[in-house]
Amino acid sequence: MTQSGRRTGRRSLRRRLLIGLGMGWAVIVCVLMVALWYSGQDRIRDVNDTHLEYEARLIAQQIDQEVELRLAALQQLAATMAPRAVPDAASLQARLRNESGLLTLFDGLIVTDAEGRVQAAWPRSSGRRGTDVSDRLSFRFQQQVGRPHVSEPFTEQPGGTPWILFSVPLADAWGHFAGMVGGLISVENGSLFAKLRRIRLGRQGFAVVMTASGKVLTHPRQDHLLAPAASVVPSAWRELVLDGWQGTLTGALPSGKTALQSYRQIWTPGWIVGVFLPADQAFAPLRTFLNQLWLAGGLTILLMLPMLAWLIHLLLRPLRRLTRQIEAVRHGHRDYLDVPDASHEIVQLIEAFNRMVDTSLEARQRLLNRQAFLDAVLDSSPVGMFVYDMQGELLYVSPALTEMTGHSLVDYQADSMHSHIHPDDRQRVLDYWLASRLSEHDFQCQYRYVTARGESIWMDVHASLVRLETGKALGFVGTMKDITEHRENEALQRWEAEHDPLTGLLNRRGFERRMEEALADWLKGAVPAALIAFDLDHFKPINDEGGHALGDRMLSLIARTLAARIRRSDFAARYGGDEFAILLPGCGVEQARRTAEALRKAVGALSVTHEGRSYRVSLSLGVTALAPGDETIGQVMQRADDASYRAKAAGRDRVEVEAAPAG
Numbered sequence: 001m002t003q004s005g006r007r008t009g010r011r012s013l014r015r016r017l018l019i020g021l022g023m024g025w026a027v028i029v030c031v032l033m034v035a036l037w038y039s040g041q042d043r044i045r046d047v048n049d050t051h052l053e054y055e056a057r058l059i060a061q062q063i064d065q066e067v068e069l070r071l072a073a074l075q076q077l078a079a080t081m082a083p084r085a086v087p088d089a090a091s092l093q094a095r096l097r098n099e100s101g102l103l104t105l106f107d108g109l110i111v112t113d114a115e116g117r118v119q120a121a122w123p124r125s126s127g128r129r130g131t132d133v134s135d136r137l138s139f140r141f142q143q144q145v146g147r148p149h150v151s152e153p154f155t156e157q158p159g160g161t162p163w164i165l166f167s168v169p170l171a172d173a174w175g176h177f178a179g180m181v182g183g184l185i186s187v188e189n190g191s192l193f194a195k196l197r198r199i200r201l202g203r204q205g206f207a208v209v210m211t212a213s214g215k216v217l218t219h220p221r222q223d224h225l226l227a228p229a230a231s232v233v234p235s236a237w238r239e240l241v242l243d244g245w246q247g248t249l250t251g252a253l254p255s256g257k258t259a260l261q262s263y264r265q266i267w268t269p270g271w272i273v274g275v276f277l278p279a280d281q282a283f284a285p286l287r288t289f290l291n292q293l294w295l296a297g298g299l300t301i302l303l304m305l306p307m308l309a310w311l312i313h314l315l316l317r318p319l320r321r322l323t324r325q326i327e328a329v330r331h332g333h334r335d336y337l338d339v340p341d342a343s344h345e346i347v348q349l350i351e352a353f354n355r356m357v358d359t360s361l362e363a364r365q366r367l368l369n370r371q372a373f374l375d376a377v378l379d380s381s382p383v384g385m386f387v388y389d390m391q392g393e394l395l396y397v398s399p400a401l402t403e404m405t406g407h408s409l410v411d412y413q414a415d416s417m418h419s420h421i422h423p424d425d426r427q428r429v430l431d432y433w434l435a436s437r438l439s440e441h442d443f444q445c446q447y448r449y450v451t452a453r454g455e456s457i458w459m460d461v462h463a464s465l466v467r468l469e470t471g472k473a474l475g476f477v478g479t480m481k482d483i484t485e486h487r488e489n490e491a492l493q494r495w496e497a498e499h500d501p502l503t504g505l506l507n508r509r510g511f512e513r514r515m516e517e518a519l520a521d522w523l524k525g526a527v528p529a530a531l532i533a534f535d536l537d538h539f540k541p542i543n544d545e546g547g548h549a550l551g552d553r554m555l556s557l558i559a560r561t562l563a564a565r566i567r568r569s570d571f572a573a574r575y576g577g578d579e580f581a582i583l584l585p586g587c588g589v590e591q592a593r594r595t596a597e598a599l600r601k602a603v604g605a606l607s608v609t610h611e612g613r614s615y616r617v618s619l620s621l622g623v624t625a626l627a628p629g630d631e632t633i634g635q636v637m638q639r640a641d642d643a644s645y646r647a648k649a650a651g652r653d654r655v656e657v658e659a660a661p662a663g
Contacts, residue, residue, distance in 0.1 A: 026301055033293060045260065048282050049248040052201075052262035056246075056275040059199065059207055060264040066192055067166075067269045070105050070183055071148040074168045077102065078181045081111075081170055089129070092120035106166070106183035107190050112139065113179045128156070140645060142169045142180040150269035153187055153215055153226055162187040162226055164217070187225055193218045205277040208232050212270045213634070214242055230254060232274065234261075241272060250279070384480035388463070390437070390473055401480055406452025422448035422456055440465050440473055446483065458487045500574040502552055503559030511573035514583055515633040521585075522626040529585045530592030532599070533640035534621040536578040537652040542617070546610035554608045554617065561602050566595065581640070589625045589657055596621040596655045604653065618653035620644050627659075 077099055092111045100122065102109060108128070111120045116134025133139050138151040151165040167182040185192055196218040199207040209218045214229035224231055233241050234251045241263050248262040258279040265272055384401030388394055397409045407420065421429050425447040436443035443463040448456050463478030498510025506514065521527035536558070543551040555574070562572045562582065571583040582599075584592050600619045607614045622643025630636055643658035650656070 033290060033297065036290065036293070044282055044286055045250060048260050048277055049262065052260055052275045052277055053248050053264075055201065055207070056262040056264040056273055059196070059275065060266045060273045063192075063196070063209065063266050063271065063273065064268050067150060067266070070166050070185075070192075071150075071168065071268075073102055073105055074166055074181050074183050075148065077109075078168045078170055081181070089119040093122070093124070093129075096120050096122035097124075102183065104191075107163075107186045108184035110182045110184065111170070111179060112182070114143075114177055116143075119179070131156075136165075138165050138167045138182070139180060142167055143177055144645070144648070146171075146177060150271075152211055152213060153217065161189075164190070187217055188222070201275065201277050202281050204281045205275070208274045208276065209266075210242075210272045210274065212242055212244075212272060214238075217271065232276075233263075241274070386463075386478050386480065387475060388478070389475040395475070404451075404480065404482055405449065411452075420450050422450055424448070436463070436476075443476065443478070446487075449480075457482055458484045503555055503574050505559050505562070505580075506571055506573035508573070508575055511571060511575060511581055511583065512633060514571045515636070518583060518585055519626065519630065519633055519636070522630065527586065528588055528626060529583060530587040530589055530623065530625040531636055531640045532582040532584070532592055532596045532621055532623050533575075533637065533644050534580055534596075534599075534619045534647075535644065536580075537618040537620055537648070538615075539578045539617050542608065542615045545613075546608070546615065550608055550610050550615070554606070554615070557606050557608070558603055558617075561606060562599065565598055565602055581637075587625070589623060589659070592623045592625065593655060593657055596623050600653065600655060620647035620652045621655045622647060622658055623655060624658040 096109050109122045110118050110128055112118050116139045118128050118131045121128035138149055141149045146169040148168045153162045155162050164185045165182050167180045170179040172178040206220045210216050210229050216224050216227045231254055246264045250260050252258050260277045260282055262275045384404050385398040387396040394412050402408050429447050432445050446460050449459045450456055460481045460483045463476040466474045466477055500507045518529040542554055573581050575581045603619050607616045622640040624639040639658040643656040647654045647656040
């Protein structure tokens with residue numbers, strides 16, 4: 001090499017070292033910044049999650065107190081009308097006028113008689129007096145249940161103002177239902193919701209209140225009022241939130257913006273409060289701080305480059321001296337290299353060649369020792385292991401695999417491992433295996449495997465590609481683990497998650513999943529299905545007088561009766577408490593009605609005995625079927641519930657059919 005070439009090489013090495021150190025420093029700064037960004041995000045998210053959870057809990061408590069205050073005020077008003085029968089309309093109107101102070105809590109007051117006709121309303125100008133509300137859910141609830149109730153949002157006429165009705169029952173001197181007292185709150189202008197719409201968290205954060213049925217009651221944007229929860233809650237969490245889940249999460253809103261979110265349930269009215277803080281606002285301080293750090297890091301790199309160049313010059317000085325001595329040896333001016341003042345690394349470099357042969361022999365011996373240890377580990381490992389080459393030939397199976405399956409290496413080589421895969425899984429596994437070989441990616445699959453004893457077990461198989469340092473693929477090394485017990489436990493857990501432990505029937509979650517599937521089949525291919533919904537008449541005395549054990553015995557008898565009188569393809573569920581439902585795929589209304597009539601008679605014949613007294617129950621059944629226009633299972637369930645309520649109102653122990661609305 002010429003002197004010029006050597007200088008060029010030194011300059012090139014110096015340049016590469018300088019660039020490498022500069023890039024290394026830059027990478028360190030970048031890694032630190034990224035780590036700081038993610039750790040800062042976690043800390044800020046934790047702090048904001050705690051804050052949002054506190055705000056959501058505070059808002060929920062405030063709304064709960066506001067709702068309880070209004071219900072208590074209505075109960076106090078109702079108490080002034082008891083125990084005598086509800087007076088005439090003129091007296092009621094005067095009574096409401098005297099209670100006009102309640103208009104600080106409500107936007108309107110009404111009193112109905114036992115038939116659901118509004119006898120008095122205040123303010124008088126509302127035009128509600130004489131209106132028939134007997135078909136509304138709030139009135140039916142008071143008529144049948146008789147306790148304070150908060151209604152779903154409704155409008156008194158198409159395009160009218162949306163209202164929420166707070167109601168309590170009225171009773172006559174004999175304790176019979178005599179009507180209800182109601183307080184109306186405007187969703188758009190009511191004082192309760194106006195205060196909620198003014199809540200702000202920073203510049204962009206806000207709070208939303210929804211009903212459990214998924215209607216927005218309050219939102220900073222007026223056009224979102226009474227919109228479905230889909231306009232606010234992320235789809236991945238919507239069902240959980242509406243079903244009662246509460247907590248914090250981070251995710252994309254339906255608008256596409258990412259936000260930190262917290263949800264709390266407001267149990268008294270059955271509402272949900274959600275608090276939202278856009279991620280841009282939450283992480284803005286961290287982003288500003290990191291921008292400043294980026295600037296400081298860049299300036300630091302620029303200032304470090306001259307110092308790095310000087311340090312590299314010092315580090316390369318021994319190499320330059322060594323180069324001159326090597327040139328002297330090449331020209332015969334020296335017999336050996338002499339670097340008495342060189343660093344330890346340079347001395348090691350000089351001695352490296354002399355030790356190269358010895359090192360090679362030692363390396364070979366270490367390789368043999370390592371192979372021996374590896375063989376011992378493979379033979380003693382409790383996990384089944386195997387080795388394939390790239391041509392698909394099996395080269396090795398561990399003793400643990402032979403013990404697990406009962407097949408030895410000779411057996412596998414005579415008849416491949418794939419031949420012992422369960423016939424129902426074989427094609428799927430072969431497709432995965434072929435794809436792994438062609439793509440040279442890892443193979444991972446769970447499937448059933450037939451042992452030499454003829455048993456079918458579940459295997460978790462994972463095979464990884466083995467490559468040389470040059471990148472050439474040698475084959476696959478894999479493990480096989482018996483996961484039969486784990487799969488059985490998973491199946492049991494899935495069953496328990498969707499079934500009622502007392503009766504063995506489907507629970508609410510399992511039944512609604514079947515309803516969703518039936519509705520999907522109806523929407524896709526018009527596959528018919530019918531629904532029967534009912535609860536038990538006269539069940540409360542069994543629990544009150546005989547205890548819950550007697551009630552549980554009656555529920556179990558009813559469950560067995562249902563199972564014995566429906567088809568294997570039907571789905572029966574204990575929907576909650578003493579409420580039951582039956583889904584009949586492929587059935588029409590008439591067939592479902594006959595089934596319901598048979599169930600009514602069969603359950604009516606059941607009895608349980610306690611201390612010499614026999615107890616019986618009857619069924620008030622509602623029947624409906626999937627129909628054009630059904631888009632959610634809630635519509636179908638509501639029709640069946642309405643029919644069941646009619647059956648109960650008509651004297652109980654009967655079947656009522658609810659036809660789908662026309663159009």
